[in-house]
Amino acid sequence: MSKINIIYWSGTGNTEAMANHIYNACNKENSKILSVDKATVKDAEEADVLFLGCAAMGDEVLEESEMEPFMESIEGSIKGKKIALFGSYGWGDGQWMKDWEERITKCGGVLVEDSIISNGEPTDEEIEKLSNLGSKYSV
Ligand SMILES: Cc1cc2nc3c(=O)[nH]c(=O)nc-3n(C[C@H](O)[C@H](O)[C@H](O)COP(=O)(O)O)c2cc1C
Secondary structure, eight states, X not given: OOOEEEEEEOSSSHHXXXXXXXXXXXXXXXXXXXXXXXXXXXXXXXXXXXXXXXXXXXXXXXXXXXXXXXXXXXXXXXXXXXXXXXXXXSSSOSHHHHHHHHHHHXXXXXXXXXXXXXXXSOOHHHHHHHHHHHHHHOO
């Protein structure tokens, strides 16, 4: 069974809700959900499929005090790693996610799905996509 780790940063709960929708569709025996302040490099390394979530912050960047340092810490360890990204945004055009995708790819990470972005809270359609991701990879 694939080991699924979901690591996220969320300030007001929207990205956290997205993470929970993925996790709730996963087999709990082999999956883990962690707020990024509790996550270690090992949590990224051990995953067969790594879901990373972060809200758009600053000016179209990852949150800078916890998510950005975590990303820097795993950049050297994600070559060949299957990764899918998600996150919530507000007024922007999703540039933070495009930049994040490019960064993952440059480090050798393999994006296995289109990223899921939600304007504020996830819609019903997005919730279904998030749940489908959990059940698809948790096998
Ligand atoms: C300090 C700050 C900076 C933000 N910067 C952006 C931004 O650059 N682009 C954007 O689309 N939304 C931006 N937002 C809006 C958040 O991404 C949005 O409220 C999102 O739903 C928060 O997700 P969360 O509940 O997981 O924290 C910002 C919000 C805050 C508080």
